[in-house]
Amino acid sequence: MTQLNVHFRHIEISSDAGYADVYRAMSTAVSTQWPVMESISTEQQLVAKEKAIARATDALMHQLTSHKHSVKGR
Numbered sequence: 001m002t003q004l005n006v007h008f009r010h011i012e013i014s015s016d017a018g019y020a021d022v023y024r025a026m027s028t029a030v031s032t033q034w035p036v037m038e039s040i041s042t043e044q045q046l047v048a049k050e051k052a053i054a055r056a057t058d059a060l061m062h063q064l065t066s067h068k069h070s071v072k073g074r
Contacts, residue, residue, distance in 0.1 A: 006033045026056045
């Protein structure tokens with residue numbers, strides 16, 4: 001199993017962005033940073049890339065939701 005870590009320095013989205021907006025931003029970011037891995041089939045790379053986008057989107061949506069709740073509680 002190959003493990004890949006993709007790091008982002010900056011992603012610009014609105015604080016009230018919905019899932020589709022965040023998914024689009026993460027898709028662009030992941031696709032831009034995705035390395036060429038000739039030892040892994042194209043199909044496997046596409047599946048891995050989609051999983052990475054979904055996981056990153058879920059994580060960012062969680063952060064946005066947590067941020068919204070913490071701002072409301074102030």
